[in-house]
Amino acid sequence: MKWPESITIKEVGPRDGLQNEKAFISTEDKIAWINQLSESGLKHLEITSFVNPKWIPALSDAIAVAAGIKKVPGVTYTALVPNLQGLEQAFKTNIDEVAVFMSASETHNLKNINKTIGATFPVLKDLVRETISAGKVCRGYVSTVFGCPYEGDVDIDAVIRVSETLFDMGIAELSLGDTIGVANPKQVQEVLEVLLKRFPADRLAMHFHDTRGTALANILASLEMGITIFDSSLGGLGGCPYAPGASGNVATDDLLYMLHGMGIHTGADQQKLTSASQFIQEKLGRLLPSKSFQAASSLLGGKLGNTV
Amino acid sequence: MKWPESITIKEVGPRDGLQNEKAFISTEDKIAWINQLSESGLKHLEITSFVNPKWIPALSDAIAVAAGIKKVPGVTYTALVPNLQGLEQAFKTNIDEVAVFMSASETHNLKNINKTIGATFPVLKDLVRETISAGKVCRGYVSTVFGCPYEGDVDIDAVIRVSETLFDMGIAELSLGDTIGVANPKQVQEVLEVLLKRFPADRLAMHFHDTRGTALANILASLEMGITIFDSSLGGLGGCPYAPGASGNVATDDLLYMLHGMGIHTGADQQKLTSASQFIQEKLGRLLPSKSFQAASSLLGGKLGNTV
Numbered sequence: 001m002k003w004p005e006s007i008t009i010k011e012v013g014p015r016d017g018l019q020n021e022k023a024f025i026s027t028e029d030k031i032a033w034i035n036q037l038s039e040s041g042l043k044h045l046e047i048t049s050f051v052n053p054k055w056i057p058a059l060s061d062a063i064a065v066a067a068g069i070k071k072v073p074g075v076t077y078t079a080l081v082p083n084l085q086g087l088e089q090a091f092k093t094n095i096d097e098v099a100v101f102m103s104a105s106e107t108h109n110l111k112n113i114n115k116t117i118g119a120t121f122p123v124l125k126d127l128v129r130e131t132i133s134a135g136k137v138c139r140g141y142v143s144t145v146f147g148c149p150y151e152g153d154v155d156i157d158a159v160i161r162v163s164e165t166l167f168d169m170g171i172a173e174l175s176l177g178d179t180i181g182v183a184n185p186k187q188v189q190e191v192l193e194v195l196l197k198r199f200p201a202d203r204l205a206m207h208f209h210d211t212r213g214t215a216l217a218n219i220l221a222s223l224e225m226g227i228t229i230f231d232s233s234l235g236g237l238g239g240c241p242y243a244p245g246a247s248g249n250v251a252t253d254d255l256l257y258m259l260h261g262m263g264i265h266t267g268a269d270q271q272k273l274t275s276a277s278q279f280i281q282e283k284l285g286r287l288l289p290s291k292s293f294q295a296a297s298s299l300l301g302g303k304l305g306n307t308v
Numbered sequence: 309m310k311w312p313e314s315i316t317i318k319e320v321g322p323r324d325g326l327q328n329e330k331a332f333i334s335t336e337d338k339i340a341w342i343n344q345l346s347e348s349g350l351k352h353l354e355i356t357s358f359v360n361p362k363w364i365p366a367l368s369d370a371i372a373v374a375a376g377i378k379k380v381p382g383v384t385y386t387a388l389v390p391n392l393q394g395l396e397q398a399f400k401t402n403i404d405e406v407a408v409f410m411s412a413s414e415t416h417n418l419k420n421i422n423k424t425i426g427a428t429f430p431v432l433k434d435l436v437r438e439t440i441s442a443g444k445v446c447r448g449y450v451s452t453v454f455g456c457p458y459e460g461d462v463d464i465d466a467v468i469r470v471s472e473t474l475f476d477m478g479i480a481e482l483s484l485g486d487t488i489g490v491a492n493p494k495q496v497q498e499v500l501e502v503l504l505k506r507f508p509a510d511r512l513a514m515h516f517h518d519t520r521g522t523a524l525a526n527i528l529a530s531l532e533m534g535i536t537i538f539d540s541s542l543g544g545l546g547g548c549p550y551a552p553g554a555s556g557n558v559a560t561d562d563l564l565y566m567l568h569g570m571g572i573h574t575g576a577d578q579q580k581l582t583s584a585s586q587f588i589q590e591k592l593g594r595l596l597p598s599k600s601f602q603a604a605s606s607l608l609g610g611k612l613g614n615t616v
Contacts, residue, residue: 001497001532181603184569185528189309212600213518213562214569216525220493224309247599254521261492261522291555292520295489 006265007228009252010044010175010205011037013280014065015080016249017237019049019056021284027061029283031068036276037234038072041268042252046078046099046231050086066093078139082113083123087130098131100124100171101141104159105148108179112143117158121165128169140171141207145191146183156194163199173203175231178218181211181247185221192225205229208250210236210289215250216258223264230255235277235288251290253277314573315536317560318352318483318513319345321588322373323388324557325545327357327364329592335369337591339376344584345542346380349576350560354386354407354539358394374401386447390421391431395438406439408432408479409449412467413456416487420451425466429473436477448479449515453499454491464502471507481511483539486526489519489555493529500533513537516558518544518597523558524566531572538563543585543596559598561585 014034018025025033034047047069053060066079071094078097079090090098102120103109109117124140131138142162148154163174176195188206195204206222206229208215219230236251256270277293287294322342326333333341342355355377361368374387379402386405387398398406410428411417417425432448439446450470456462471482484503496514503512514530514537516523527538544559564578585601595602 001493001529003494181599182569184566185309186311186570210521210599211603212565213521213559213598214524214566214600216522217528217566220525220528221309247603251521257520258492258522258525261490262494290521291489291518292522295519295555 001224003223003262003264004226004228006267007223007230007259008044009042009255009266009268010046010078010229010231011042011234011252012046012207012231012249013037013234013237013252015046015049015059015078016231017233017235018058020238021058023284023286024058025280025283027064027068030061030065033276033280033283034065034069036272036279038070038075040272040276041266042273043074043267044076044078046080047095049080050089051080051082052086063089063092066090066095076137081127081131084126084130087127091134095136097137097139098127099139099141099175100127100131100166101143102162102166103143103148103179104162105144105151105154107150108144108148111150117162124166125169128166128171132170138171140166140174141177142166142174143177143179145176146178146187147180149180156191159191160194160198163195167199167203173205173229174199175205175207175229177207178209178215181209181215183208183218184214185217188218188221189225192222192227196225201226202228205231207231209238209247210250211247216254219250219255219258234273234290235280235293236290237280237288248289251288251293253290253293253296257292309532311531311570311572312534312536314575315531315538315567316352317350317563317574317576318354318386318537318539319350319542319560320354320515320539320557321345321542321545321560323354323357323367324539325541325543326366328546329366331592331594332366333588333591335372335376338369338373341584341588341591342373342377344580344587346378346383348580348584349574350581351382351575352384352386354388355403357388358397359388359390360394371397371400374398374403384445389435389439392434392438395435399442403444405445405447406435407447407449407483408435408439408474409451410470410474411451411456411487412470413452413459413462415458416452416456419458425470432474433477436474436479440478446479448474448482449485450474450482451485451487453484454486454495455488457488464499467499468502468506471503475507475511481513481537482507483513483515483537485515486517486523489517489523491516491526492522493525496526496529497533500530500535504533509534510536513539515539517546517555518558519555524562527558527563527566542581542598543588543601544598545588545596556597559596559601561598561601561604565600
């Protein structure tokens with residue numbers, strides 16, 4: 001087994017993590033939390049979303065959050081943007097990177113974006129062009145790469161088509177989403193074998209949800225395939241409002257526990273992140289799903305989440 | 309990446325799973341649950357423990373349970389036995405296999421068995437001999453192989469010494485326990501590289517707890533090292549009363565989800581096991597930790613455990 005010496009974590013907790021939470025975290029608390037993350041050694045933070053607040057009320061304070069944080073040099077701050085109206089809002093702030101998104105499966109794309117895949121392409125083409133014109137970096141997400149909650153299996157050709165189209169538009173990096181957490185390590189290997197023939201490993205990220213507990217195993221398989229960029233969410237927050245049964249992203253805490261134990265460098269300070277997990281857990285008022293956070297928290301005298 | 313075509317699961321839920329639960333499951337319910345497991349395609353069930361009921365009150369009905377179940381031909385029924393008094397009790401029932409146990413770390417062995425490692429060897433020697441004389445199979449457990457809650461790192465030489473001594477006594481198989489769920493895949497690889505030079509792969513089992521969410525990743529690493537026997541607990545039940553912070557065993561449900569998705573044969577019927585998880589969840593009155601069970605349960609209209 002061969003693993004890389006270091007990897008890059010893209011922390012999506014403040015966006016993917018919070019967007020699905022029932023509790024509204026105040027703008028002040030969001031800013032305080034993101035400022036903690038900025039000081040943790042994590043170099044990439046997706047901090048909010050400029051999706052219509054009607055759809056994601058939890059992030060309706062996107063401008064105030066993006067404008068209110070203390071940016072740390074060397075950290076890239078990203079916001080999710082669905083269309084030009086969202087981009088206009090995003091450009092009122094000082095974010096560094098714009099993330100655009102669509103699905104590999106037609107039905108999930110329709111439910112999530114209210115457009116067919118074919119009708120989504122021109123929207124994203126404009127978005128990527130305007131983002132790059134403004135001197136910002138553009139990142140792409142493909143959802144439902146490993147399965148769709150409506151269609152089941154997703155054809156690899158659909159993934160290739162969306163991926164190639166997004167790269168042709170000019171995105172710098174593509175994040176492959178297991179939106180509903182159905183992937184297994186063999187499938188990860190098979191999908192990456194196909195995609196790595198077309199795209200270099202350093203432009204692909206993996207975005208696993210831990211709905212069935214397989215996220216770290218899937219990351220291990222990805223590492224062995226040469227992938228070095230992973231999206232994760234502090235505490236295991238997250239989900240997708242349009243994907244029934246989708247639970248949180250893989251927890252940054254669990255990912256760091258595994259990687260640091262394996263001697264793989266991430267640059268992140270686990271102790272600082274445990275404090276940041278404790279902060280957001282208190283604000284949310286529920287136990288975070290991350291097992292290694294709960295174990296660390298228990299050893300620090302806190303409550304243990306999942307056993308007596 | 310190379311994986312085996314089939315593996316063997318040793319279901320430890322009725323013993324390791326229930327021993328740490330606050331709720332006492334009635335003898336009738338235990339028997340009904342084990343009978344469900346017997347019909348699930350699982351071929352190895354550790355059904356109870358003949359440890360002094362003063363220490364494990366949850367399993368104080370060991371004789372009644374072992375005598376009350378409906379044994380299915382082809383299924384091996386195992387009981388955990390600490391000493392000759394326990395063996396005498398076990399022999400009042402019709403179990404097929406006796407599991408003996410000790411730790412690789414001195415302090416955990418003292419806390420768990422109330423004896424030094426040196427003083428434990430003659431006890432187990434008598435146990436293994438009497439078990440084999442009675443025509444039963446004897447299985448061994450080594451705890452704290454990957455870390456001790458009291459001592460931290462555990463020397464691989466201590467693991468080798470205990471393992472060799474147990475095999476010399478005549479055990480058929482040795483289960484390597486990550487009692488407090490601290491292992492990572494690189495450590496698994498390193499420990500197995502050493503042990504597989506001394507013992508054949510088909511006589512080693514892995515027993516992972518999922519305290520930090522790494523159990524399936526550790527199993528993936530074990531599969532790549534040629535291991536084909538895994539202990540798991542339905543629903544992710546389990547823990548160790550003498551290991552602070554130790555959460556449940558890896559969930560059989562999650563393990564099957566991953567393995568079946570990878571095309572690895574286990575012989576188990578996931579649908580029947582989901583029903584058995586639902587049964588024991590209702591009896592325990594708390595949500596089971598298994599993520600894939602909760603996802604399956606949610607899709608069936610039940611409650612989802614770890615997200616909104």
